[in-house]
Amino acid sequence: MGASVLAAGTLPWRRRRGRLEVALVHRPRYDDWSWAKGKLDPGEAFPSAAARETLEETGLRVRLGHPLPTTTYTTTQRGRPAVKEVRYWAAEVTGGDGGLIHEVDEVAWLEADVAADRLSYPHDRAQLGALAAADVQGTLSTWPLAIVRHARARSRSSWRHEDALRPLDDAGRAQAEDLVPLLGAYGISRLVTSPSARASDTLAPYAAASGVRLRTKPGLSEEGHEQAPGKARHHVERLLERGVAAAVCSHGPVLPELVACLLERVDATLAPGMVARSVLEDVVERGMAKGEVLVAHIVGTGEGAQVVAAERHHTEDRT
Incomplete structure (x- = not known):
């Protein structure tokens, strides 16, 4: 074969x-x-x-x-x-x-x-x-909420400046470019990111290609999450209220809080919802690779928002 x-x-x-x-x-x-x-x-x-x-x-x-x-x-x-x-x-x-x-x-x-x-x-x-x-x-018409872990960046040991300024490396920049058609396939029209360079630069190519404004939220950074853990969840809840196709870019330590918010909204009475729960639980337990995208498909908004399907996608690591 x-x-x-x-x-x-x-x-x-x-x-x-x-x-x-x-x-x-x-x-x-x-x-x-x-x-x-x-x-x-x-x-x-x-x-x-x-x-x-x-x-x-x-x-x-x-x-x-x-x-x-x-x-x-x-x-x-x-x-x-x-x-x-x-x-x-x-x-x-x-x-x-x-x-x-x-x-x-x-x-x-x-x-x-x-x-x-x-x-x-x-x-x-x-x-x-x-x-x-x-x-x-009644779950065919959905809207997507994508959770993105920032792409590969310069190592902490090789960077002598403020960590928030640590940039993507060559592989990370390639991953960020690969996100352009990936996020475009889901019609992402709102971008929210940690202000750290390695996160905002992950979504920057898509922002440039699509004309979508890149919104920075300190509560999505590692430092901001340590100071006010509830802020990350707040940003996801605001997006659930809006109900528009959105992507959120953050860091490994913050991701479990973001995904836990989605886990609470899973409709597990349907087979796709049961799969979604498994996908989200795996992210909470094991995390996501750098440059990886988790897409939750949602019906409704606000308190009535329900996650009815979820999927994960890796961008190419070209090292």
Whole structure:
């Protein structure tokens, strides 16, 4: 068996006259109907690839929501059998002209039952079933809150100045650049960070690329957290009240407090919520790698906000 083939895709969805519709693509090369998807570029994160491939195949810009079941099957790569892993997301359409520019000659918007009959491959129905179930449960339309641990920085031992000024190293700057398409895939529109250079510089490339203002909060720094531990939780609660797609960048010692606030909001009555609880508990117990992103998918705002799904993604460490 050859090396694994990694790919990502989406199920774009919308409502027309109150009815849920999903977008299928037709590929003339295979004469099949499936979901928009494609292989990861070297060093690319799965969510980044999912949003990029959707735009390239359908001309639609999307914001990723619920992660959906992964498909694994055997394919042929350079004449040898290989295992192909495709990760999927529910994706709400946010723009794009719908122009077909890559491997696809038709995009069909169909209601779920019609789409199930149109799909060419049985393994593509698992994603549709999960999306339809989320719609019935009222958890399909979500907004993301991303918790980011700052990227790699100069070591404390090699830095002779104030720790808050300690900058990213070369690997950290590369990680920060990789966050641009990753955060963009979730449509992040609000950025909150520790004022420490290694944290604010982690989100700075995305702020520059997106035009989103970078807001610094001393309570998210290591020093600020030591002085007033409740401030970090306060910032997460404020974001839960706002209910907009947001990213928070902080430090290892602060992360458990941030994530604990989300743990309290998990809806574990549903299967995705049970998975979310496991993901969040693992972060509290083991922490996150530098440059790693935790994405919580949330329904509602304020006191009614509930975490219904969660996922973790590592940016490429190029050392």
